[in-house]
Amino acid sequence: MTEKTNPSPAVIKAWARLMRVSRQLVERAEDALKDSSLPPLAWYDVLHELAEAGEGGLRPFQLIERTLFAQYNISRLLARLEADGLVEKLRVADDGRGQTIRITGKGRETRRRMWAVYGRSIVELVGARLSNDDLETLSALLGRLRYPAALE
Amino acid sequence: MTEKTNPSPAVIKAWARLMRVSRQLVERAEDALKDSSLPPLAWYDVLHELAEAGEGGLRPFQLIERTLFAQYNISRLLARLEADGLVEKLRVADDGRGQTIRITGKGRETRRRMWAVYGRSIVELVGARLSNDDLETLSALLGRLRYPAALE
């Protein structure tokens, strides 16, 4: 007996909707940021992690773990953020290869302004369309699609 | 009384999971295609639409409607597909501005080979993790997040 490898109509439908809806939502959130002359979502993700990390900051490889960006992507994104004065790079004492990234005051301010727009998008695009119960259901279902795989 | 614009924790959680999971799934599906030396997902989307359209083909603007790609993106994607011999561009009689895109035999064959890999990814990543009922529930919830907005 072999493994089943042909997607059922139900899986295909769910997959297609997931692909389509997630792309649409990202696009709309990005558009909202652009309309307010704010940086793209990727910047928010990084600033958010750094803001949560506080004054201790984070190492780039920790950002990679948390955000799913590729290494070279983080490297250049941080360069842009630094050029904009939103983060600062600090030499780290016990590892000469590495650095610690810390968000600056300007970075926090930018994050705050982005959140005002981004949060509004989230409410409009999702919050206004699903009840609290639906949201819980959706989160639970998506949670089961995460990697590394949760226990099945 | 003003509109609520601050996302609840439940919305934020659902949004975050949707963003993260969809990105992970796309990435894994893309990786599977790459591992088999096949073209990226975007090519599949277009070839799929064209295969469904049959011999009559589709106009580029119809592809844009169906796939959500930007106009310039479709324009260049079609150029690449044509260069690879997967589609052909036909002058259309009643509109001198436009063209009709038709999938070739090689295009159909490529689509078939992509589906063998892509379909398997879909099964592994989603089909194996959710029951049929869960899939229906997920599709329904995502359906309510589509644009243009379904009746609410």
Add this chain to the structure above:
DNA sequence: TCTATATAGATGCATTTGCATCTACTGGCA
């Protein structure tokens, strides 16, 4: 200690995306 291997992060180069604009044709209307 010396060497080999692994890890942190940067970067050169090709490809792709995004934006704005351009060309070509259409269709409405005076």
Add this chain to the structure above:
DNA sequence: TGCCAGTAGATGCAAATGCATCTATATAGA
């Protein structure tokens, strides 16, 4: 017919992404 706004699609240029590789430091083992 002649003009003009609108639509279909292509494209120049700048920015971002992906891939492979590179440098520098760290760590493990002979």
